[in-house]
Amino acid sequence: MEPRLIGTGLYTPAEAGRLLRVAPGKLSRWLRGHTMKGTRYERLWAPQVDIGDGHVYLGFRDLMEARVVDAFIREGISAIRIRRAIQVAAEMIAESHPLATNRFRTDGREIFLQVIETDEHGRERERLLNLFQRQYEFRGIIEPILKTVDFGDEGDPLQWWPQGRKAGIVVDPARAFGAPIEARTSVPTSILAEAARALGITEAAASYDVSEAAVRRALNFERDLEPSLAA
Incomplete structure (x- = not known):
């Protein structure tokens, strides 16, 4: 790459x-x-x-x-x-x-984007931009x-927890080139799941020096993704 x-x-x-x-x-x-x-x-x-x-x-x-x-x-x-x-x-x-970004606001009926503007005196003020002029x-x-997304100080997305943080699986572009990984070990879920199917959970965990819980998390995540989508 x-x-x-x-x-x-x-x-x-x-x-x-x-x-x-x-x-x-x-x-x-x-x-x-x-x-x-x-x-x-x-x-x-x-x-x-x-x-x-x-x-x-x-x-x-x-x-x-x-x-x-x-x-x-x-x-x-x-x-x-x-x-x-x-x-x-x-x-x-x-x-x-x-x-x-995380600069969205909603009142339940409309979507706004937070915009920071600087006036002629250098003062910053917040304005909400209505993205859709319909309800x-x-x-x-x-x-x-x-x-389910961790954002940086400027509102940029840093990493995504596709099943929530408790599931322990994260998509982080700075690790494994953005492939889903088991968060504690950084091992791609596809690798752990494939090892578990071939070797069993216990041996897969030993092979990659991770906990059996980590292998189970990866296996469960990959199983949840299995239903195919029509193009």
């Missing part, structure tokens, strides 16, 4: 779709755009990763952006409106992946999205 991708994470649409439970074809359309019935629909945002081979890849920030986009689409917001919201928000807060039921949508 290229040095510039270290700390970025790298996922094919199939790998990202498995983690997000979103069809890989849908992720590809969001990041590449598509044509339907003679009409061209542009991509929702520019992907974080482009290795120049003509294929679509996602970085960790794309993964986090896609989580929010999927939640919005499930609530009935059109991809066209989401694309426009991303464009406006990206310009307002100078972030390429604004939906991946949608957002209660219970944003909080779960933010709750």
Whole structure:
């Protein structure tokens, strides 16, 4: 893997779709755009990763952006409106992946983005930007999205706990190139699960010098991802 991708994470649409439970074809359309019935629909945002081979890849920030986009689409917001919201928000807060940040606020009916503005006297003030000029039921949508992500001081996503922190599995672009890992040991869940299937939990734990509990966590996580998605 290229040095510039270290700390970025790298996922094919199939790998990202498995983690997000979103069809890989849908992720590809969001990041590449598509044509339907003679009409061209542009991509929702520019992907974080482009290795120049003509294929679509996602970085960790794309993964986090896609989580929010999927939640919005499930609530009935059109991809066209989401694309426009991303464009406006990206310009307002100078972030390429604004939906991946923690600068969201909600009153249960509308979604706002926290914007810090500086006036002519150098004083900073907070303004809330309404991303959608229609009312949608957002209660219970944003909080779960933010709750499972660790953010940096500037609001950038650092790591994601796909099943919550208690499950002990984390997706961290700075470790294992963004593959899901058992948090305490940093061993990829796919490796521990494969070893457990081949050797049994006890021998797998001994082989990788981890606890049996760590192997069970990895195995349970991988089992939860097994149901396939239609493209």
